[in-house]
Amino acid sequence: MSEPVLSIRDLHVSFPTATVVQGVSFDVMPGEIVGVVGESGSGKSMTARSVLRLLPKSARLGGSIRFRGQEVLDMSPADIRAMRGALVSMVFQDPMTSFNPVLRIGDQIAEAMTLHGQKDRKTLSDRVASLLASVGIGNPKARARAYPHEFSGGMRQRALTAMAVANGPALLIADEPTTALDVTVQDQILQLMRDLNATSGTAILLITHNIAVVASLCRRLIVMYAGRVVEDGPTDEVLTAPRHPYTWSLLQSVPRLDRATGRLVAIKGQPPDPAEPLAGCKFHPRCPWVEERCTRDEPPLEDGVRCWVRPAL
Amino acid sequence: MKTAATLPTPWFAPAWLVRFLRSPISTVVGSLLVLVVVAGVILAPLITHADPMALSSDTLLEPAWAHPMGTDDLGRDELARVLYGGRASLVIGLFSALLSVILGMTIGMVAGFFGGAIDETLMRITEAFQILPKLLVAVVVVSLIGSGLTNEVLVIGLLSWPATARVIRGRVQVIRHEEFIAAAEMSGASWLRVLVRHVAPNVVSFLLVSASLQVASAIMSESFLSFLGLGDPAHPSWGLLLQQGQLFLSDAWWLTTFPGIALAMTILGLNLLGDGVSGSRIVAGSRR
Numbered sequence: 001m002s003e004p005v006l007s008i009r010d011l012h013v014s015f016p017t018a019t020v021v022q023g024v025s026f027d028v029m030p031g032e033i034v035g036v037v038g039e040s041g042s043g044k045s046m047t048a049r050s051v052l053r054l055l056p057k058s059a060r061l062g063g064s065i066r067f068r069g070q071e072v073l074d075m076s077p078a079d080i081r082a083m084r085g086a087l088v089s090m091v092f093q094d095p096m097t098s099f100n101p102v103l104r105i106g107d108q109i110a111e112a113m114t115l116h117g118q119k120d121r122k123t124l125s126d127r128v129a130s131l132l133a134s135v136g137i138g139n140p141k142a143r144a145r146a147y148p149h150e151f152s153g154g155m156r157q158r159a160l161t162a163m164a165v166a167n168g169p170a171l172l173i174a175d176e177p178t179t180a181l182d183v184t185v186q187d188q189i190l191q192l193m194r195d196l197n198a199t200s201g202t203a204i205l206l207i208t209h210n211i212a213v214v215a216s217l218c219r220r221l222i223v224m225y226a227g228r229v230v231e232d233g234p235t236d237e238v239l240t241a242p243r244h245p246y247t248w249s250l251l252q253s254v255p256r257l258d259r260a261t262g263r264l265v266a267i268k269g270q271p272p273d274p275a276e277p278l279a280g281c282k283f284h285p286r287c288p289w290v291e292e293r294c295t296r297d298e299p300p301l302e303d304g305v306r307c308w309v310r311p312a313l
Numbered sequence: 314m315k316t317a318a319t320l321p322t323p324w325f326a327p328a329w330l331v332r333f334l335r336s337p338i339s340t341v342v343g344s345l346l347v348l349v350v351v352a353g354v355i356l357a358p359l360i361t362h363a364d365p366m367a368l369s370s371d372t373l374l375e376p377a378w379a380h381p382m383g384t385d386d387l388g389r390d391e392l393a394r395v396l397y398g399g400r401a402s403l404v405i406g407l408f409s410a411l412l413s414v415i416l417g418m419t420i421g422m423v424a425g426f427f428g429g430a431i432d433e434t435l436m437r438i439t440e441a442f443q444i445l446p447k448l449l450v451a452v453v454v455v456s457l458i459g460s461g462l463t464n465e466v467l468v469i470g471l472l473s474w475p476a477t478a479r480v481i482r483g484r485v486q487v488i489r490h491e492e493f494i495a496a497a498e499m500s501g502a503s504w505l506r507v508l509v510r511h512v513a514p515n516v517v518s519f520l521l522v523s524a525s526l527q528v529a530s531a532i533m534s535e536s537f538l539s540f541l542g543l544g545d546p547a548h549p550s551w552g553l554l555l556q557q558g559q560l561f562l563s564d565a566w567w568l569t570t571f572p573g574i575a576l577a578m579t580i581l582g583l584n585l586l587g588d589g590v591s592g593s594r595i596v597a598g599s600r601r
Contacts, residue, residue, distance in 0.1 A: 054498060081502070081503060082501060084498070084500060084501040085500035085501040086501060089499065089500070090496075090499045092495065094492055097492040097493060098492045098493050098496045100493045100497070100511050100514070101493075102514040103511075103514065111497075111510070115506075160496075163500070
């Protein structure tokens, strides 16, 4: 068994007003594609950004994040810069704002490589062209000279992906990479990620709230709720036989084409306010199977599920 | 932008000229005024053969063919003095504006980018400079350290950066939270690199506006100092000409009128230009 490329243990992220990530633990193995789903505010983006230490200054981090055995939370600013973009890189959600509007696309991709030692102009421009070609942008030499506003949303997201993999990272974090895109373009980006993973063995941590995206791409799925991991397992098992009431409710609320479901079931209530502490299981106010101890003690994450009751779903 | 390119272009007008004439009227008029002044000042030796410092016995002559703007009380050709005097005015205007824009940009970018205590400190210093009665301080300092081109540039430049700093700071505070800054940081860029390569190009269009207004106000400040007798007599500027001319206001109207027109044209041109640029697509676009 090989070493995990990323190993998160008991991660806590807190702000002066609220704790948004509490006790998150999981591993990502080399070459693995792991999906993290959860609704807005479940702490999935904060978890991802912690890996690159890209959090607001007021954030306090606790626990451990190990990248190839090295503790990220103890790294010096110089070590973090050396890691960012080279070993671990990130694709952001909004391709419209992720490029600097006044610099050429090619120069911005080249910069990612310049920052990590590649200085030769000829090599850089060749590499930029081959990267753009590899993400399916035609006439890459000419397109590298274009400005971001000359690219469509889908092209920008591909260029962004090209920039993220420019240095051949061991881990790619994709934070909602398809949320801002058309369905057809979404599909292209997902195919691109699948190819990247297959050809270069880059491990991918995919953050999304779109279950369809996860289902098509990830072998493993982590479900987060209120800053905690509530379920963690192989994608097909989690999707076909969910074991946590939250995962089950989430799947019930997804429209399906293959069977008539009648009205969609919404999960009643609201996610807990991170600023107000809630005793017991964080899902208990919305859970149909709630029991007395659910309101008192928080269940541990055991065998990939964080639930006392474990109803047959 | 597409429509302008597809409209038919007359054979006698190149595309850039058509594009220029289609820009806001203030840009066109402003740049023409500035162009006329700058061309006159640079091409002074071609326009007149008279020496601005050469004395003669033809004192206080009215404008005539030999002396289009007349002569002053020492018989010097006024046209030459206005043209060469513009050199002093423009040089002081340009360099003090350059100094103040560089200072203002640096301070504004650092304050806006880092925020917190650094921002607080820098902004309090900026406000301290802003509440100084600028011209009064300039008068006092110049009379203490002596006049001369360099001193005037330094004093005017060091007193006029706060406005630029505040504009740039506000803009940087917006840019700072754009995703592409996070993306650059994610690529492993240091703060200095992020600031120079990613933030600076996004505020340059604002600097353009700020700089043209700054040049105008620096020329005004210099004229004011010269008018109070703090100019450098070896480098007569428009302000100095006005000061010398006002002694003969009732006898020789041309000694104040022509430098005044030159000064007004320059200030008006620069202000119109700044106005036009701030309304143009480049700046409006990056403001979003």
